[in-house]
Amino acid sequence: MRIALVSAHASPLAVSGGDAGGLNVYVARLAEQLAARGHDVTVHTRRDDPGLPDRVVLPGGVVVEHVPAGPPETLPADTLAAHTAAFGAHLARAWARARPDVVHAHFWLSGLAAQTGVRPHGTPLVQTFHTLAADPRRRADGEYTEDTEDTADPGRPERAAAERRLGRTCGRALATATDEADALVTLGVPARRVSVVPCGVDAEHFHPAADTGRTPERRQRHRLLACGPPAPGAGYDLAVRALAEVPDAELLVAGGPPAGVVPDDPEAERLTALARRAGVADRIRLLGAVAPDDMPALLRSADLVLCTALHEPFGFAPLEAMACAVPVLATDAGAHRDCVADGTTGRLVAPGDPGALADAVRALLAEERLRRQYGRNGRERVLRHHTWARVADAVERVYRLALPEPSPAAGPPASGDRPGRLEHVGAAGRDGPV
Structure with missing residues (x-):
């Protein structure tokens, strides 16, 4: 075509x-x-x-x-x-x-x-x-x-x-x-x-053996990682407030402007002030922009990846974590629902509820075996449903559905164009298999 x-x-x-x-x-x-x-x-x-x-x-x-x-x-x-x-x-x-x-x-x-x-x-x-x-x-x-x-x-x-x-x-x-x-x-x-058709991830770049990049030194027993630039819709306020209830963990935020100018970023300043008020300023680090080659290793260094966006159209952050076999704790919002299999590759929590987030963090940090299983399941789910090759296959099928109807001699239309039914093409769906 x-x-x-x-x-x-x-x-x-x-x-x-x-x-x-x-x-x-x-x-x-x-x-x-x-x-x-x-x-x-x-x-x-x-x-x-x-x-x-x-x-x-x-x-x-x-x-x-x-x-x-x-x-x-x-x-x-x-x-x-x-x-x-x-x-x-x-x-x-x-x-x-x-x-x-x-x-x-x-x-x-x-x-x-x-x-x-x-x-x-x-x-x-x-x-x-x-x-x-x-x-x-x-x-x-x-x-x-x-x-x-x-x-x-x-x-x-x-x-x-x-x-x-x-x-x-x-x-x-x-x-x-x-x-x-x-x-x-x-x-x-x-x-x-x-x-x-949910989004995809480069499962060759983001993979469980990605340990060759640079990662910050660990300062606490457990590491929580949030990926994406600080912004009001990112929900990092929730992560900072939840951190106050998880005393043996550090929170790293990867994304935003270059590290050298992070202190001057208005949203970073606001989060830093919030962390001081919450008493966790010594346990949160705003890394700024992280080189793409370093991101897989940074993800692998985390015990949990937090995806706290209040509305998420793509779902790249949880998919990248899952591709690296790292468990995900995400808000039950937007594309998170299509990417994260709740109770299988991680957990979904209510948006805007720092208490629920803190409870889920503590529960998962206490269960290393469960975290490892979530990580393995996440990698498997990515390979089955969320590689870019899988996404392109599904999108191509949608294109063919959009083409003019074939003549009767050409056979029936492509499967899935059922009147009145929402079509999930090439995706596991919210409650689908790993």
Whole structure:
């Protein structure tokens, strides 16, 4: 197939440059795996630097096209919508010359541009939102009814309305978490057009024998590790408060700005002040950005990996820990529910409850044999369901569901397109097997 991925503000090139967020990683890994299957894959992303070439061909054959839409510079997130029409017009012209078989848009702005691009040609559009401002659980102030918060966007009404229209009119909606899929159905997207494919992890990079990287010296009997930049939605407040009830443990936070500037980071300053008030300042270390080559060893050095996000669209942190055979203690929120098998690869606890988190930490730290079993189960679950190859297989099946119906002579449509049923493609599901 000729596949076009539209990722307006998250270039796959950022992954090799070390400045990657979750969406950059998702698009990059999906693109390279689809290309490895023999598909012709082009990623369309907005030009944000005048020095970028029009096209970059990656070693695996993926083409990255830099679309001229707005000034060629990094723009604030709340200004990108103004350039969506120009982005879409460029796609329509490009696809008039070489029409893709299927278009897969990532994030709502990419979806709006892709809709403009496919409209003249009737190309099937698959939409992945990754986060939803239109999530019916959100209040007007942008917070979730279960005390979760998406800090990437304040939930503007125009975005919410656009997401509803886009979800109802795209060929298929591909969600990376069951929560997201349920929200889409609540918003009026027919369940038969919604598929769930959880995210993946590089199980060769993250593996149980990854002990060659650098790790900080252990200062306490037990080590707890949280991965991801300090941010209000990361839920690290819960981890700090829980640490006060676990006296023989240290907490390391890996992520955020470079180590040298962590002390000046506002969120790091806030967490440090909270740790002082909780009496645990001597047992928490904010490491800042950790080199990718050092992350597997850092994960392996932990007794438990804490994933405390109040809302999680990707689930990379628990998957990376599981790939390294490290047990996970995660909030029962978002993609965590699809990645972590509660009571099998780790534990899920209620978001926003530091007492429940502390109780679960103490219980697991007291059971070394159980932790080891959770770790082995986690590695097995990753290999069965969450490698990027598995993800690409499942996404490819969703693409085929989006293609025009075959003629009767070609046989029945692909399995899984059952009216009224939410489709989990290539995933274990929340309560599925390891």
